[in-house]
Amino acid sequence: MRTITFYRLLVIVFFAVTGVLYSNGIAVYYDALATRCIPTGCGNSVPALILDPGGLSVEMTALYLVLIDVLFTAVFYVSAGAMLWKGAREPMGLLAALAMVAFGTTFPSLAIVSAEGSELARIWFYAVSTIGWTSITLFCLLFPNGRFVPAWTKSAMVIIAIWNGANFIVQGSLWEKLHLPVMVQVVWFLSTTALLIYSQVYRFKKVSSPAERQQTKWVVYGVTVSFIGFGLLSILFGSPVNDGRAMTFIWLNAVLNLSLAALPVTLALAVLRRRLWEINPLVNRTIVYGALTLCIVLVYAATVLYLGRLLGNWNPYIVSFLVTAVVAVLFAPLKEWLQRQVNRLFKGRHDDPYAVLLELGGQLMEPLAPDAMLEVIAGKVKEVLRLPYAAIAAGVEGQEAIIAEAGERKDSLELHAFPIIHRGRTLGTLYAASRSTGELFSSEDMMFLEVLLGHAGPLVNNADMLQAMRKLAEDLQESREKLVAAREEERRQLRNNLHDDLAPRLAALALKTSIARKFVERDPASAIAMLDELGQVIRTTVGDIRVLVHDLRPPALDELGLVGAIRARMSELGKSTHQMAGDEQVRPLRFELEVPEQLPNLSAAVEVAIYRIVTESLVNTVKHAQASVCRVRLAVSERRRLVVEIVDDGVSGGTVAIWSGMSSGIGLRSMRERAAEVGGECSFERTADGGMKVEAVLPLIERGASVEQKELKLG
Known part of the structure; x- marks a missing residue:
């Protein structure tokens, strides 16, 4: 704090x-x-001036020139006073105030003359001039955070400071001392100006925060307008435009000072940053009217x-x-055309959405997939609005x-x-990046996006449907693979049962029958025992066959x-629960069945x-x-779907898992799979009294329906 003070x-x-x-x-x-x-x-x-007869006198010409310099x-x-008053606690504010005082004092001819x-006074003003050019260069290389960006600009600043110091030692005549041509002076001036602009632009793109970027815009604008205006008008002073007359010199001097006056105003706004007005419209107007002036002159x-x-x-009149x-x-059509071109340079072609839609329609007429069409739309938004x-x-x-x-995220x-x-x-979302951080979309941008998004909706819908169809095709392929795998697994299991169990038993039966036949005449008692054993094996085999058949399709x-x-099945389980209730002193389980008067002829x-x-639900209810x-309850819904509900009043409560540990069991998974195999779904939930509810919704595929009809109902 003391150092700043x-x-x-x-x-x-x-x-x-x-x-x-x-x-x-x-x-x-x-x-x-x-x-x-x-x-x-x-x-x-100040060169010698020609006074027109009847025109300005020497005194009036001198007064005008003094007023121009003093106002500048x-x-x-x-x-500088505003920055010392409001921004004196910041190093950049002090540096800017120093530059404004020095440059504003010594640039006009008043100080030197x-x-x-x-x-x-001469030595002081030469020193002030050196401080002015050096400080304004240093300010542009350091603003706004006080660091050289890029780092190599520090070396460039050292070279510029040495040159300005040497020029001060020879009191502003270094160019004459070194006998350097005018073209070298022009290159030096343009290169130093380009360095200042490049440093701020690089800082804007790579380093600055949103607030610093807004400050940088003002500095770049002020430096560009001032220094480029100074360069162009300096050329006019030595061109045929300057005919040596007093009025011409006054006008050239006034315009030159006016262009350089943009520098203190923009630097003050950038340093104080209390209210950083949006600079883009100002830059827009500057380019438009600058180009318009040039075109009108030409x-x-x-x-x-x-x-x-x-x-x-x-x-001649x-x-x-x-x-x-x-x-x-x-004038009017030229101004309108220039304004449109500059607007498109800054913000793209948002001002003519219907022409863009016409171009977009031509592109979309080509044979493209819906997702490729969306790529075209995203690219068009990026191109038209000039978005990153x-x-x-x-x-x-x-x-x-x-x-x-479109573009790099x-x-x-x-x-x-x-x-x-x-x-x-709402089918989707368009994400559009700001042209620069903190910059909002204008009303013209919003109008363009509104028109474009209205036409993008059907394309997104088509792409969504395409994604859904692809997903459905993948699911269908996966289901077919599962069905084939399940069928082959069933066949393998059935083959193993027939080959490894039933076939040896039948072969053994045939062998025992032959042996018993031989013993009928020689040892009837042994034959009878063999036949009794044979009958027991036959009964066991018949039971195994029934088990196999039951696994294929329940006979009931x-x-x-x-x-x-x-x-x-309810009656069978009910008898078991009543026996368990009598033996273990638990309450019996009662089953109830509610079905419509007539069920459809199901497949x-x-x-x-x-x-x-x-x-499976009944068994889980009994066990858990x-x-x-x-x-x-079995019912047919209004949408021609068969609804199956199994509800119990179990007392496990909400703290115990579904069916007391069965939430991840094979039974629940198998019920879901069986429903999914026929195009339905199965869900599980608790009832308000703590019981369990199983609900399956299955399609009504009637017996004898064709394959095409089944596919339509499943869809």
């Missing part, structure tokens, strides 16, 4: 001394202009030359009138995923989300039908799935639910 005091003292010397030199400068500079010239500062310096002094009679000159040759014998009319007619990145996202398997993008980009709506349903379904088979696959789900009532 000390530097601030030094800058204030420097400001005061320089201001006093400058103020004292105003009268001296006026006298020098009136008596010496305008009639005979004052070296490079006043703008710099006011900016008025100091010619005083050696002390059109005027070309028209004068052409009509002067074509109408050489006409009255008529030719001037025709030239003015041509310029007036071309654009992407389209949609839901894939319950999660949002990028399905089309970086973490530093600020993305804005725009929903893509089709027929009242063919014998009793679906409802009868469920009732039979064999659906019947087996229902029977297996119901019997500790219930007193288990209700089974």
Whole structure:
């Protein structure tokens, strides 16, 4: 804090001394202009001027030149005062104030001309000039965070400081001492100006925060307008435009000072940063009117030359009138065309969305997949709005995923989300990155996006349907593979049972039959024993065969039908629970069945799935639910789906897992798989009283339906 206070005091003292010397030199400068500079010239500062008869007098010309210089310096002094008052606690504020005081004092001719009679004042002003050029260069290389970016600019700053110091030692005549041509001076000036602009642009893209970027825009704008204006107008001072007349010199001097006055204003806004107005419209207007002025000058000159040759014998006033009319007619359309081109340079073609849609329609007429069409849309948004990145996202398997993008996505980009709506349903999102951090989309941008997103909805819908169809095809292929694997597994198991168990038994039966036949006459008693054993084996084999057949399809379904088979299974389990209740002093389990008066003629696959789900649920209820009532309900829904519900009033409560440990068992998984195999679904949930509810919703595939009909119902 003490160091900053000390530097601030030094800058204030420097400001005061320089201001006093400058103020004292105003009268001296006026006298020098009136008596010496305008009639005979004052070296490079003020050339000898030609006064038109009846025009400005020497005194008025001198007064105008003094006013131009004083006003120029006043703008710099006011900016320096504002920075010392509001931003003096920051090193960049002090450096900017120092640069404004030094540059604003010594750039006009007033300081140099008025100091010619005083050696002390002359040396002081040369020192101030050196400080001005050095400090403004240093400020542009350090602003806004006080670091050289890129790092090699520190070496460039050292070279510039040495050159400015050497120029101070020889009192501003280093170029003459070294006998360097004017072109080298121009290259030096342009290269140093390009260095300052490059440093700020590089900092803007690579280093700066959003607030610092806004500050950088103002600095780049001020430096560019001031230094490029200075370079161009300096050329005009030595061109045929400067005819040596006093009025021409006054106008050139005024325009030159006006272009350089952009520097203190923009630097003050950037340093104080209390309210950083959006600079893009200002840059836009500057480019438009700068280009418009250049075009008007060229059109005027070309028209004068052409009509002067074509109408050489006409009255000059008529030719001037025709030239003015041509310029007036071309002014409005030329300005509109330039404004449109600059707008597109800054923000793309957002001002003509329907022309963009026409181009987009031509591209989409090509044979492209829906996802490729979305790539075209994302690319068009990026191109038209001049964005660094654009992407389209949609839901894939319950999660949002990028399905089309254009440009490179970086973490530093600020993305804005725009929903893509089709027929009242949000299908996806368009993500568009800001052109620069902190920059919002304009109303024209929003209008363009609104029109484009309205046409993108059907394409996203098509892409969504394509994704769904691909997923469905993958699921169908996976289901087919599972069905084939299950079928082959069943066949393998059946073959093993027949080959390893049943076939040896039948072969043994045939062998024992032959042996018993031989013993019938020789040892009837042994034969009878063999036949008894043979009968027992036959009964066991018949039981095994029944087990195999039951595994293929429960016989009760063919014998009793679906409802009868469920009732039979309920009766069987009910008897078991009543016996257990009598032996173990537990409450018996009562089964209830609710079915419609007439069930549709179901296919064999659906019947087996229902029977297996119901019997598995009943067994789980008996084993795990500790219930007193288990209700089974079969119903046909309005959507022609068969609904199967199995509900018990188990007392396990909410703290115990479903069916007391069966939530991940084979039974639950097999019920889900059996429902899925026929195109249905099976779910499990608790009831309000702590019991268990199993609900399966299966398609009504009737017996004898064709393959095509089954596929339609499943779909």
